[in-house]
Amino acid sequence: MSAAPTAVLGASGQVGRLVLDALVAAGHEAVAVGRTAPRDAPAGVTVRVVPSYDGGALTDALTGCGAVVATLGLPYRSTVWAAQWAPLVAAVTAACRGTGLPLTFLDNVYVYGDAREPLRETTPLRPCSRKGEARLAGWHVLAAHADAGHDVVVCRAADFLGPGASLGIVPWPAVVAAAGAGRPALPWLGDPDAPHSFALTTEVAAALVQVALDPSMRTDTVLHLPAVEPTTGRALADALGRVRTDGRTVRLRALRSPVVRAAALVNGAAREQAEMMYQVEHEQLVDDSVVRALGWSAPRTTVADVAALAHARAERDARVSRP
Known part of the structure; x- marks a missing residue:
């Protein structure tokens, strides 16, 4: 585990802010990176605001860090996701490639589509929605990053429930x-x-920190986070x-x-x-047996x-x- 701080991308979001809390609570240094500064960031957290995730600004913001946790989001509109999600993922993977940093990427389960059995890491990717198709395009970018030999774990979570989850099946x-x-x-x-399976937001944040900083949790490219x-x-x-x-x-x-x-x-x-x-x-x-076994x-x-x-x-x- 690196003694360098962990960068949290999307630190102003519903889970990113909780990841900062989890890092600080575990005694780790954190750098909050995003297009806006998080409100009431924990004491001691370094805040780096970037105008966008494209170009060299993100690479510069990651300088001096030891790992990256990405908790990115976009407005909940399929047209926005179709146009912007894969390019956003590509910008993040390019910055991690340029800095050599391991990437822990928070994702959801939309890529599985209308599966009628428990969702596992090996479930076929058959999205049946425009948002799922956008997530699949982002997954292809992440998979190519992994295939090129870069350290990335895509952490898929069930629907959020808990502090910060203002949208969803039950806000x-x-x-x-x-x-x-x-x-x-x-x-x-x-x-x-x-x-229905949910993921408690505070557990999602804590699990992302553990996956990011514990090499024994990084055994494969896809990992389901703990579910309620x-x-x-x-x-x-x-x-x-x-x-x-x-x-x-x-x-x-x-x-x-x-x-x-x-x-x-x-x-x-x-x-x-x-x-x-x-x-x-x-x-x-959502089957979370793998993360529990790890x-x-x-x-x-x-x-x-x-x-x-x-x-x-x-x-x-x-x-x-x-x-």
């Missing part, structure tokens, strides 16, 4: 609200009885109801495909979600753990809001 602010006072409904995209115990929308709502101090149940508000397709006629966000509904209208499970030793997070985390956040928010 974290909605989960926190459901765990607190009042009677909010818990929104859920898709079939509320279809089991599979759950359903109904099970999550029940778990949130059990942690509430007022004893009230949490109502579930499921948004099924016909509703999303109808909303897509007039709403841009719904149009972007419509092509991804294949993920949530039937079971989608050394991820934390006990599996359960839906009860998620509810307790949300309740603790709701209680903290309530204390802050009191006069």
Whole structure:
């Protein structure tokens, strides 16, 4: 493990900011690199703002670092992803090639498409959405980087759940609200009885740090990050109801495909979600057995753990809001 600092690309994003926290908590130096500076970066973190990821600016920003963790994102629009994702990945791999730095790249599972079995590192890549096709184009860039002999591990994560995850099947602010006072409904995209795998954002960040800095975790080019115990929308709502101090149940508000397709006629966000509904209208499970065999030793997070985390956040928010 290098004593040089670890660069975090996309450090202002929902996971990048958590990676900075995880590095600092583990006693490592960190350099936050991005087109904007992260808000409230941990003390001691060096911040390097680049005008873009193209050209020599990124290479310069990585000078003096010992490893790179990329947690990059783009606006959630398929046209943007199709035009910009592969070039962005190419710019990052070029900078790592120029500096000789190992790359740990955060990705999602869109490249697998509508697979009807647990997703493994060996599952065929058959995207069935425009966003999945864009991710596949990015994967080809990363695979070529690996084939050329460069050190890269692509870490694929299930849908995010937890601090910082404001979008997705069930946004974290909605989960926190459901765990607190009042009677909010818990929104859920898709079939509320279809089991689904999530990745807790704080675990994603910690696992990225471990993969980046522990050579024994870098045995292959693709690695699935730790996943929460599979759950359903109904099970999550029940778990949130059990942690509430007022004893009230949490109502579930499921948004099924016909509703999303109808909303897509007039709403841009719904149009972007419509092509991804294949993920949530039937079971989608992510197999994380490889990362656990390699050394991820934390006990599996359960839906009860998620509810307790949300309740603790709701209680903290309530204390802050009191006069």
